[in-house]
Amino acid sequence: xxxxxxxYPAAKRRVTKRAHVGVVGSGDMEILxxxxxxxxxxxxxxxxxxxxxxxxxSIFDRFFSRFDGAASIQINxxxxxxxxxxxxxxxxxxxxxx
Amino acid sequence: MSExxxxxxxxxxxxxxxxxxxxxxxSLLDEGTGKELVGPFDRIESPWLPMQDVAPQADDxxxxxxxxxxxxxxxxxxxxGAFQGGSIGEVSGAKMTAALDLATRDSSAGIPTAAVLxxxxxxxxxxxxxxxxxxxxxxxxxxxxxxxxxxxxxVVAGTVGCFGGMSLAAGxxxxxxxxxxxxxxxxxxxxxxxxxxxEEFDASDRALIWAIHGGEQRVGMGLADALxxxxxxxxxxxxRRYVLAGRPAQHRxxxxxxxxxxxxxxxTSKQIDPSALREQWSVCESKGGAG
Numbered sequence: 001x002x003x004x005x006x007x008y009p010a011a012k013r014r015v016t017k018r019a020h021v022g023v024v025g026s027g028d029m030e031i032l033x034x035x036x037x038x039x040x041x042x043x044x045x046x047x048x049x050x051x052x053x054x055x056x057x058s059i060f061d062r063f064f065s066r067f068d069g070a071a072s073i074q075i076n077x078x079x080x081x082x083x084x085x086x087x088x089x090x091x092x093x094x095x096x097x098x
Numbered sequence: 099m100s101e102x103x104x105x106x107x108x109x110x111x112x113x114x115x116x117x118x119x120x121x122x123x124x125s126l127l128d129e130g131t132g133k134e135l136v137g138p139f140d141r142i143e144s145p146w147l148p149m150q151d152v153a154p155q156a157d158d159x160x161x162x163x164x165x166x167x168x169x170x171x172x173x174x175x176x177x178x179g180a181f182q183g184g185s186i187g188e189v190s191g192a193k194m195t196a197a198l199d200l201a202t203r204d205s206s207a208g209i210p211t212a213a214v215l216x217x218x219x220x221x222x223x224x225x226x227x228x229x230x231x232x233x234x235x236x237x238x239x240x241x242x243x244x245x246x247x248x249x250x251x252x253v254v255a256g257t258v259g260c261f262g263g264m265s266l267a268a269g270x271x272x273x274x275x276x277x278x279x280x281x282x283x284x285x286x287x288x289x290x291x292x293x294x295x296x297e298e299f300d301a302s303d304r305a306l307i308w309a310i311h312g313g314e315q316r317v318g319m320g321l322a323d324a325l326x327x328x329x330x331x332x333x334x335x336x337x338r339r340y341v342l343a344g345r346p347a348q349h350r351x352x353x354x355x356x357x358x359x360x361x362x363x364x365x366t367s368k369q370i371d372p373s374a375l376r377e378q379w380s381v382c383e384s385k386g387g388a389g
Contacts, residue, residue: 001148001151001153018139020137020138020139020156023118023119023155023181024153024154024180024181024182025178025180025181026180028180030138030155030156032138032139032156034139046153046154048151048153074156076153076154076155076156077153
């Protein structure tokens with residue numbers, strides 16, 4: 001198991017809603033997205049698969065190139081692939097932007 | 099002229115099995131009445147899983163929702179089968195017990211509150227060993243208290259099924275609803291094969307497994323009350339029916355003498371066959387009060 005943290009201080013747009021999507025099942029993950037309590041966005045990942053920090057970094061760099069919300073994103077991961085991760089993130093955005 | 103196309107009914111059916119644990123709970127409560135207790139944002143998660151390098155889940159795989167069913171106060175407790183096989187740990191067990199106890203408190207204060215258990219579980223979470231076992235005892239004790247006041251309805255929809263200690267919780271419930279896809283049993287097929295050998299039970303033989311553990315057999319033997327299709331509407335209507343029926347005159351697990359006699363009557367000198375057993379047991383109609 002590995003814990004990974006990222007900060008995206010440039011993401012400053014206010015987020016007002018929260019979203020919970022996904023399940024920590026094999027090849028899947030859950031996201032708890034809520035308004036950030038600190039400056040900018042913050043990502044905190046707990047994953048059961050070690051050694052993929054760079055991959056997670058690429059995913060979130062890409063995600064925050066399009067999303068500028070000051071969100072706190074917590075992820076519990078059970079081996080989701082990068083494609084699944086992006087789909088879950090899109091799903092969480094859909095919930096808060098409804 | 100219009101062309102008629104054959105559309106099989108399952109195409110339009112809204113599947114219950116395809117829903118996750120939270121959506122299952124929501125689907126059974128009256129529109130707009132559901133309120134989640136100790137939800138994921140409360141972050142009451144297992145402290146034991148991370149110590150063993152397993153990622154936890156923010157609700158520990160147990161979703162508790164209070165609301166109304168057919169206008170009556172009810173609590174739905176749903177286990178998420180995709181997280182650690184729906185297993186019961188310290189936290190998920192405590193959530194179940196607390197929800198059942200609150201329903202008992204309300205019921206004895208004059209507001210009968212039914213409980214619906216959506217069980218998709220392999221039983222005790224092995225990583226939490228004794229705490230899971232203790233939780234199982236508490237859950238069963240809490241069901242026994244609540245069922246004196248209000249019905250406890252177990253739904254095993256599948257596809258995980260309901261095994262281990264939680265099969266005992268199903269056993270002491272007032273009513274059990276199953277689909278054909280669901281399985282219910284104390285020991286899962288893999289466990290029986292591992293402990294007694296492949297001659298005793300071949301865990302790769304799906305037909306054998308469903309002939310013994312499957313919903314059709316369990317309902318046929320009178321160990322479960324309703325066999326329903328995998329459809330939200332059918333499961334919802336069965337649950338509503340049992341909520342409205344209230345608690346049965348006598349629970350299945352109270353019929354000790356009946357089951358002693360049935361077991362004594364089984365001829366163990368030859369191999370028992372599931373369909374013959376079903377026939378034998380369905381003769382004297384026993385019901386968990388399904389009425």
